[in-house]
Amino acid sequence: MDNQTIIQLASEIAGRLPAFSWSTLVIQAALMLTAGLAGGILGGYLSEKGKNLATRQDIGQLTRLVEDIKNEHIREIEMLKSTHQLRVAAIDRRLQAHQEAFALWRDLMQSLETExxxxxVVKCDRWWSDNCLYLEAAAREAFSNAYWSAQIYGQVKRRGSFSDRDSRVLTDRLQIMAEAGNTIIKAVELPGLSEAERQRATESVASV
Known part of the structure; x- marks a missing residue:
C-alpha cells in the first residue's frame, strides 16, 4: 500500500465523522499525520527492500560473469600451452623441414631452364606431400606456389614462341618462385641479439 492510498483512506474515515466538531478536526488532522508518517516509513522500507533485492541480483549476475570470463581464460591458456608444447616437441624436425625446403627451392631455380x-618439380611435389605439415603456413604456401609456378613456366617455355600474355605469365611465375626462398628463410629466422646480449657474449669470449 503506497503513501497516496493511505492518505486517501484516512481522508475518507475523517469525512464520515460528525461535521463542524473540534474533535472531528483534531481526529482528521491526527489521521492525516499518521497516514503521512506511515506512508513515508512504508515507502522507504519498500524502496530499500527493492534496492537490496536488486543488489543481490546484480551480485549474482556479476559473479556468474566473472566465473565465465575466468573459465574462458583458463581454456585459452590451456590451448596456448598445448600449442606451444607441440611446437617445441617438433622444433628440430621443423627446422630440418625448412632447411630441406630451401635446398629443394634452390634446385628448382637452378634447373628451371634445364632438362x-x-x-x-616432381621431386618437390613428393617432398611437399610428406613434409608440408612441418613447415610454417607462409613457407608451406610459398613452397607449393613455387614448384607449381615452375611447372607452368616450363610449359610456356616449351611452346617456343611467346605472346605478350605468355611473357607476363613467365615474369609473374619467376617472381613467385624468387620470393619463395625469402619466405622460407623468414619462417625460421632467429631474432637478432640485443645490445645487452651482444655485450654479454663479448664478455664471455674475452674471459675464456
Missing amino acids: NAVKT
Missing part, C-alpha cells in the same frame, strides 16, 4: 626441370 631436369620436370623431374625437380
Whole structure:
C-alpha cells in the first residue's frame, strides 16, 4: 500500500465523522499525520527492500560473469600451452623441414631452364606431400606456389614462341618462385641479439 492510498483512506474515515466538531478536526488532522508518517516509513522500507533485492541480483549476475570470463581464460591458456608444447616437441624436425625446403627451392631455380626441370618439380611435389605439415603456413604456401609456378613456366617455355600474355605469365611465375626462398628463410629466422646480449657474449669470449 503506497503513501497516496493511505492518505486517501484516512481522508475518507475523517469525512464520515460528525461535521463542524473540534474533535472531528483534531481526529482528521491526527489521521492525516499518521497516514503521512506511515506512508513515508512504508515507502522507504519498500524502496530499500527493492534496492537490496536488486543488489543481490546484480551480485549474482556479476559473479556468474566473472566465473565465465575466468573459465574462458583458463581454456585459452590451456590451448596456448598445448600449442606451444607441440611446437617445441617438433622444433628440430621443423627446422630440418625448412632447411630441406630451401635446398629443394634452390634446385628448382637452378634447373628451371634445364632438362631436369620436370623431374625437380616432381621431386618437390613428393617432398611437399610428406613434409608440408612441418613447415610454417607462409613457407608451406610459398613452397607449393613455387614448384607449381615452375611447372607452368616450363610449359610456356616449351611452346617456343611467346605472346605478350605468355611473357607476363613467365615474369609473374619467376617472381613467385624468387620470393619463395625469402619466405622460407623468414619462417625460421632467429631474432637478432640485443645490445645487452651482444655485450654479454663479448664478455664471455674475452674471459675464456
